[in-house]
Amino acid sequence: MTDSTKAALEAELEAEKSSDVTANVEPRPSLLRRLATTPVWITLAFLLVLIVVFSVLAPGKFGTASNLSLLAQNVAILTVVSVGTTFVIATAGIDLSIPSGIILGEVFAAQVLGHIPVAGGGTAIDIAGENTTAFYILAALAASLFAGFLLGAVNGFVVAYMRIPPMLATLGTLGGGLGVGLLLQKGVNVATYALNPVATGHLIPGISNLVLIAVVVVVVGYVGMHMSVFGRHTLAVGSNEEAARRVGLRVRRHLLKVYIIGGVASGFGGFLSLAYFSTTSVGGHTTDNLQAITAVALGGTSLFGGVAVVLGTLIGVWIPAVLQNGFIIVGVNPYWQLIAVGVVLIIAVWIDQLRRRGQNRR
Amino acid sequence: MTSTDPSMNPGAPATGSRVAALEARSIVKSFGTVRALRGASFEAYPGEVTALVGDNGAGKSTLIKAMSGVYSPDAGEILVDGNAVRMSNPLDAAGLGIETVYQDLALAPDLDAAANVFLGRELRRLRFLTDQAEMRRQTAASFKMLGVGLVQDLRVPVASFSGGQRQSVAIARAAMWASHVIIMDEPTAALGVIQTGKVLELIDTVRARGLAVVFVSHNLPEVLQVADRIEVMRLGARVARFRRGEADVDRLIASISGAYANEVTA
Known part of the structure; x- marks a missing residue:
């Protein structure tokens, strides 16, 4: 801004302090209208209806604290992965390599545990949950995150620098x-109880x-997407890559970072x-x-990029899980869940597109 | 009709004492075997709208891109306030106070007006968070000062704006950040009559604030209406310069097509 602009702007702002600058430029639509026009609230309402219906149909079974907390545990890993995927999809990308990230995360952690010798013979992989140490857990965590980082970095490099379409890049x-996971494990799975406290412990009583x-990952994802400069740039790249480039954003480097986030989330999963x-x-x-992409799309994040709703992803994770459970x-063949999720997904994306078309009418 | 005498050079500045806010001197730029610019020169002065006209392929876009940091010239100089500068990307140009408004692809449609205005220059809290409220406040104040009458909620994505409103946001953004020069590449090409009128008004406002405005357009009546000076390019070089009132549509067409020139080409 020029000095004259700044001075004028400052005078303007000073003058506006007494009056109300927001009044004439920001007539906020009523809360109710905004709720009605945001598809997230439609999906949230749908989820709540599902919960109420199942609670009524199966009193004392579905709506119990124990069932709901079991559900929360069951969806936790998918939630973590889906938050990462939300960032990727916000750039109009896609990440099909999530299973690789998860499996490499497991395998790298297991390999590291298998190479840490334990006093009295054997390795950390054979240790019982109650005898594990923070060191074993952190070593395994670092290995998992590193696996995810590597996968994400490869994805990001192929997408951003080699300009391969994300679907093909991550399919590769x-x-x-x-294949790497199978090679490292020679095709055989390995069991370990060394990390059990991570999943089964209760740092906060009553919450697994x-x-x-x-929950922490969702909060971090929310702040990262909706409150941070990084999230703003992610949405800008997804909305109009060329515009982002022209204002000086390093688009390729940003895409690389976003795919690394997706990879690290998978590795952590x-x-x-x-x-x-x-x-x-x-x-x-x-x-x-596919489950993660379904959750993200159900949640109102646009597969065309530029629009992301992290809390929507959370809802999108829960809808299929609640339907299944x-x-x-209530005794319905659970195969119906697949059909129901498919229908809900298509309807949710359809509603979103109708809204967008209405918005872009002019 | 061609003259080498500077006094016969009607489009040149009235006095030699004025320093161009932005000047291109004998720029050469080739793409493979195509010589897009063959010693092209251009000047824009503060508080003036300088129109750049020419036929398709005359080199306008290439020259604009050389002056906004998108292309580096093979030869020749770019001067800002009389000082030679090197620009290797649009950020360098922005650092020199030069902002460019494109006909299209200028905004992120899913972001709101304030987010677009501050894109890449976000105000921050705690280093990595955006200061939404302050960015919206400054955007509102700046739009008001520039007379950009956006009645919409600043929270609404610009996708829901009309083409003219979107272009107004883009120009307001450039005006907020440019300290020397705003380059506008066919800013009205995609707009209707009323929207074009609004954008031309906005250009007047920006000029009144002392910025040099470079205005590229194919619409000659529009050029004659808004420009203080007109520079005509043909075959990669400047062939004619006019001050306001010196040219009419026929003369401009003659210059563009090569039938008239008041400048020696290299």
């Missing part, structure tokens, strides 16, 4: 990562650590998975990428 690393971790299930799962997690409890 999906297969490649699974797994759920606590998921692998760490949690190893802690929760006490075994690696080479050959598993095959639909986790509720159907089982």
